[in-house]
Amino acid sequence: MNENGDRMSIIVQTIASILFPLALIFSFYVIMHGHLTPGGGFQGGAIGASAVALLIVAFGAKYVEGKMEEENLSIFESLGGLVFVIVSILGFFLAATFLTNFLVGEPLFGIIPAWGEAPLNSGGVLPILNLAVGMKVIGGLASVVLILAIASKEGEK
Amino acid sequence: MNLMEHLPALIIAIPLITAFLTPLVDRASKKARNVLVFISLLITFILVVLLVQRVFDKGIITYVMGASNPTETIPKQAAVPIRIVLEIDGLSAFMLLISIFISFIGLIYSFAHIKEGGGRFYTLFLLMVVGMIGMELTGDLFNLFVFLEILSISSAALIAFEFKRATTIEAGIKYIIISSISALFVLFAVGLFYGEYDLLNMAAIANEIGGALSHIDKIALILLFSAFAMKAGIAPMHMWMPDAYGEAPGAISMVLIATTQASLYALLRVCFTIYNEALHVVFPIALILLGLASIFIGVTMALLQDDIKRLIAYAAVAEVGYIVLAIGAGLYGFLGGGDKFASLEMWKVALKGGIFHIFNDVLDIGLLFLVAGGIIYVTKERSLNKLGGLAHSMKYSSILFLIGLAAVAGLPPMNGFASKIIIYESIYGVSPILSIVAILASIVMLAIFVKIFHAIFTGPKLAEHGEVPKYMLASMIVLAGLIIFFGLFPDIVLKNLVNPAVNALMEYGKYISAVMG
16 A cells, blocks of 8 residues: 555556546447347446446545445446336336337337347347346446445455 | 236336335435335235235236237247246235235334334345245246345345344355355256256246156256255254344344245245156155254254244244145145055145145244344343343233244144144144154243243343334234134135145146146
């Protein structure tokens, strides 16, 4: 540990702040392409949480906790869960049963080609559900990492 | 859109959506959060009652997630069920009713003693309810595993919720280790089935097995059997139960009994529905022996305890033993073991006693746990050596405890007597020794509970205490009322709830044809 508390050197901090938005973009890419390519909500969410872990390593848990409070992450997580259940319930209000893909055939999301490469706006409700899972995983995993980092720092003292 | 058709999905969705809303509402107002959780569980309770009514009227109900029609179990493009199917028969209906009722009582009780961190507590509580009722609703083996995991993780967190002592954390960790091992067993078995048949639906797998077991089926059977026996706390795998029940907050100890019974339900589903007549007769014999071991270990270990909740937890192990003993005897006759026993159809009676005892166990032990939780809440003391003279200040609690102990020991006007007498009579047909051990264990249980009643409630007044809070008292009185009601009129429950459950277990063909057509 150096004079900056639990922060690492200025080089690491700079690189981390450059990489953080890139990692988030990659996370978002994996989440939104969940219905087309390998990966999906969980995998993309784990990438997003690892971006937060990168910040914790570079800047220290205290600083990151000050910037994004654990409570906010919990709310983010709850919102993800809510979106998932609400979209599932809409399935039987708008179509047939719970979890029905009611956006299939709609112009914005529902274009499903018969075979071959599909555009991003295919898959009906799947991208929305993937996004919900992604929100839940980012929120949940990031708050777990944050709490563990803070708890282990307090344990050292 | 006919809302009645969507009941199974709504029963899962409403507690789930409230679980995610709770942390958000908790930031605004604590009172609003309590009202929200209460209303959502009340609605779920009403929906479960409607669903159970529907099952008894119309027979088995299936609900297919994401299909164009809720009852389209096999899609037109495929020859097998590929979607998640929820399937509710008499047994699931019976278990659902128990689970949601106990959760509701537990929720009312918890309003009295959950002060800090309520947002997290109620989120976890609702997730536990979702896991429990999900296990009883689903007709899909992988779905069962998912709900088992939801249940395990949320209950492990709830067991360690009030972490004042190191043993609380130990209990939580023990529980999560046991749960992970059994969940992995289940996942492995699901993988084996999927590799062999390309199927995950329980009815479809039962249809494929159809009386002849391959080696893979046998491996999967052992895995599922041991995993659910472990989660249900049957004798050699009972060691997590005293810790978990003993350390959990008051209301959770009671709801945990209902969660172990959800695992027992899964065990029944595996034995009676998936494998049914292909099961080797060694499994019911194993169940009978494990049940005897549970009774013996539970009663003898309860003698040694001086912690009030651990003592009741060991009594709970013994009560699970009674259920397993009766169900084992029922399964033994179901497979045609014991000529006279099978020909007299005493096994149906044994099965009835076992299923009825599931309800009675959770009411009796649940009431004792609630009273014990109230005593610990008021006196901050859990050692029998330091408690005493509480009947002076806690009149109602002492009477309720007396009712609970009479019910657990199987004394006549209580419900425990109603189911235990059926069990004693019917298992006599398998072997008289079983009945003798069961009766003797009940007598020892009575002796233990008289001893702790004496230790806690009688004697000179040691310190000034008030009565327990009114939410606690209300939930205890509901349970005590049901205990006496079921004891006086056992026929009402036997006829309306237990008989359909037993019939559902025996008529596995209907469960299969409800999905396979």
